[in-house]
Amino acid sequence: MSGRFIFLKKKLDPKAAKLIKRLWKQVIVRNNSKISQFIEKPKDRKLIFVAAEHGNIEFLTILIREYPDLLFEVDENNYTIFHYAVKYRQNDIFKLIHQIGSFKDLIATLKHEKKGNNILHLAGILAPPDRLSIVSGAALQLQRELLWFEEVREIIHPLDAQEKNKKGKTPEVLFSEQHKDLKKEGEKWMKDTANSCMIVATLIATVAFAAAFTIPGGTKQDTGSPNFLLKDSFTIFAIADGASLALSSCSVLTFLSILTSRYAEKDFIWRLPTMLLIGLLTLFLSVVAMMAVFCTTFFIVFDDGKRWCAHLVTGMASGPAILYIILQFRLICDIVSSTYRRWALFKPRKHNFSFKEEKATEPKKEKLLSVIKKFKW
Template sequence: MSTEALTCKNNAGNTAFCFAAISGVEALAKVMMDTKLDLAMARGRGNLLPIYMATLLGHRGMVSYLYGETNGQLTDGDRIALLVALINSDMYDVAWKMIRAHPGLARARDEHQLTALHALAQKSCMPSNAVDQSLPGFWNKNLNPFSFFKLARMKKLMHKQALDLIQHLWEQVILLDDATISRQIGEPWPLIFTAAERGNLDFLTILIRLYPDLIFKVDQNTYSIFHIAILNRHEDIFRIIYQIGSIKNLITTYKDKEGNNMLHLAAKLLESPSRLNVIPGAALQLQRELLWFEEVKKVVQPRHIEEKNTLGKTPGALFIEQHKEMMKEGEQWMRDTADSCMLVATLIATVVFAAAFTVPGGTLQDKGTPVFLKEIAFKIFAISDAISLVTSASSLLTFLSIRTSRYAERDFLWTLPNRLIIGLTALFISIGAMMVAFMATFFLVFSDRLQKYSIPIAAVASLPVLFFIWQHFRLFADMIHSTYTSRSLFKPNKSPLFSKKAKVA
């Protein structure tokens, strides 16, 4: 291309170099830069620099190259805008270079009055749980081990860079006086409450370690970070309250304009679909909501449990009112699941009960003993048939108890899920024992005539049973996790929050 063509802009205001930056092809950009034209500083559409465009699209290699070409020519406004964009795109290595070269960026604001800390606060997670789409073959499901470990190392490095960046930025901010610090983190919106809403635990932990007074900050609704964590069901942030000792007795007394205390907030229905749908099924969602309510009840003072808000509602009454529809859906889900499993358990019990009296090969006429009594396969049949009968009957009775339950709200916390787990466990055992009994019978009857077909036929006959187990195993695993594992979600962290030397304002 000619020099004139390289500097020419299209109707949108973009040069050819802008498209090279957008495409992320470093080789093409380097060839263009060999023309000695200052193409990297030629602004495109919206007065944006090529490096800014590449950052928005996540082209890590292109951004690293263009930063070396443009660093000395950027204005202060360009630098803070680029820094915020780099943070939003998880490019912390280039962001670190900018901060080291220009320490004043720690307190600078972009055109929207946002600082680098505001950008970090808005992230819902640190890069340990993020993905680096720039790694080759990431979207290939058949990743080779080398690529997998490369991705893991990259994510670990990005996580460390993000934490170090937060630490450095915050250390620069807390050198200011208290009034300036409040403005820095409170305008145009308070970043600690946004971080609490997004569940950004790493961000809050670093800030609180160096500036513990943030624990007492409240928003316009008199909500602390713990109140917001309860409203958005972020157990990682809520667990911090166990590490602040007697201070939590003061925080739990905060009330909003409607007179709601911390337990009232736990009683409110979670409004965010993305957080609510993490748990499948209305019954399990209600179980998690009850678990949150019971956990917050342990933290608040006893008088708050029956305290009424301005509408005259206690936390317990508010919970029932807010979760009325969820309780109906959970009850219907439990009944439907119990009904379908009862049908299967009944069929299995009927079949294996009949099989116990119509033994394979028949019986001897003079004594009435089974013909294959001394065969090992017959003994396997008898034992597995008995196991299947007992477990299917137990499963049937368990599902019947679910069907006839009173379905009070507290039953969804432990009683109903535990019964469903027991019923499904017994049903899976009965199905497995029935499969063993069937195959043992098949070998007894047809081993002489269809010996070479016995194993394939037995395997094919067991496919419907395996298909049923496969369909319901996910439900079983979800119930186990929600009922037993989730109870450890609120255990305090082993490492203390203030393990590092903190600055007390």
């Protein structure tokens, strides 16, 4: 197994992890200069920054457990592994920042020596395409970018959030400029999705409304009441038809609200995804109710004989509902995960690593001083 493959692979093989632990224990007994030479890579790239860029949390955890100073290593641009985590949207690496105590404040103040970008500016820069594509749809991609920006904002001082880079741009201005095209794509994607779903919901509402006046089995001429009024299947038919009409109408109104939204950046965090989720769920339930209306009609008609025909139709009618779930499952999961479980995206892991200071090469006091000296103000 090549060295490059080991530290770029996010999920390490147990044997590979065991090998890295043994090799690293032999490295840390050397002095700091030898350790620095070991982690250097060609073209002035350090091993830990390449690993952070690719999100290899297992590899970094093994190294950090034995040599905590790696958390505070900076590259030629004065960036730490946390800056790389933000730049390349590696949330597993970024979670470590919540476990380093007061050093978090020091890291948050570091910025690019030439461009003047701090860690929030990096959150304002558009993520690489491979990190954007982990969620479906431009609107949800913009939502993920906004969540990253808000999360990074929480770890820095309010004054740093308004700091300008060398081009005179604050993080918010940089975010708006970098994500201008993605915002347009997100608005178009949301409108196209809402428009298509609204057409389907409108058709279902029309069918449900018409079914209410086309009673299966007809009515009695003298009283006008349905002939099969006392049958349980007729009761299910009436309830399902009313539910289908109500749910499809709610779906239409929800998608109409999406089409008439103002589409501000903040709306993509919670409001628009929530309305889209409500619209999709009510549309699904209206499809199920419509299929129930269709099936109960056969049970009413074939109640006295050939019930196998009604059962066969019921089995076939379940197909559209199952197909809907299959086609929309990924989208619904992304909406729920990004909107209602976003805390899990940046939630610190417990016992992710523990410092083994007794194995460090310097006394604790001298180590802390040496770490502080590494910061360039």
